[in-house]
Amino acid sequence: MKKESSLQDYFSAVVRLGLYSSERRLEFHLRNLFRGIEFENKRMLDIGGGTGIWSYYAASMGAQEVVCLEPEIEGSSSGSTDNFRKLQANLSYDQVQLEPTTIQSFVRNNVDRKFDIILLNNSVNHLDENACITLLEDDGSQNIYRQIFKKINTLTEEKATLIVCDCSRHNFYSLLRIKNPFAPNIEWNKHQSPKIWAELFREVGFCDPRIRWTTFNRLGSFGKLLLDNRFASFFLTSQFCLYMRQGP
Secondary structure (H helix, E strand, O other): OHHHHHHHHHHHHHHHOOOOOOHHHHHHHHHHHOOOOOOOOOEEEEEOOOOOHHHHHHHHOOOOEEEEEOOOOOOOOOOHHHHHHHHHHHHOOOOEEEEOOOHHHHHHHOOOOOEEEEEEEOOHHHOOHHHHHOOOOOHHHHHHHHHHHHHHHHOEEEEEEEEEEEEOOOOHHHHHOOOOOOOOOOOHHHOOOHHHHHHHHHHOOEEEEEEEEOOOHHHHHHHHHHHOOHHHHHOOOOEEEEEEEEOO
């Protein structure tokens, strides 16, 4: 009953603060994003966690510790840190901690910390945007990402779960060099396919890649049944979630 109460407080706060459109859509999204993931007494690292929506969900589900990395530049107009603080004030979860720093700096200062869940939700391409753009053609860019992923691996418990969500570079509209009507602001050249990310993570110690393609939350279960596949996603937003496990 306590967890149900915490979840309801969480959903109400997120929507009340304008961080998500509706409780129903948020619940649907989170249920699919974290399908099969156990949070009770786990530690999660939320890399590029923005407003803290995913971090506070983990806490409401019983996570023992959650660290949200959000290196928002001073003066940035995104307001991620301000919204995180508002959510923090409404929920008061002591186990959620905001670290305004990069993964590289965090690893240097936390060599002994370990996490059971590593989440990169729409942030993997921002770890080094320039290297991401030239990843397919440049060995140096690949090495930059290998080094970052190696650092992430040092923070994982044995058999930790890795979740990487983003949009793939391969999209019908990007191939035609026209604006995607469903996602007009995406710069497709700054993204990579899930297979590329899976291969780089495999090289540094992660295994068992599983790729799920996702669609609009507002369509609910019917949209998921009809459009949650690679083919449909190619003509929509090419959104995916990659799941891997730490270990051989």
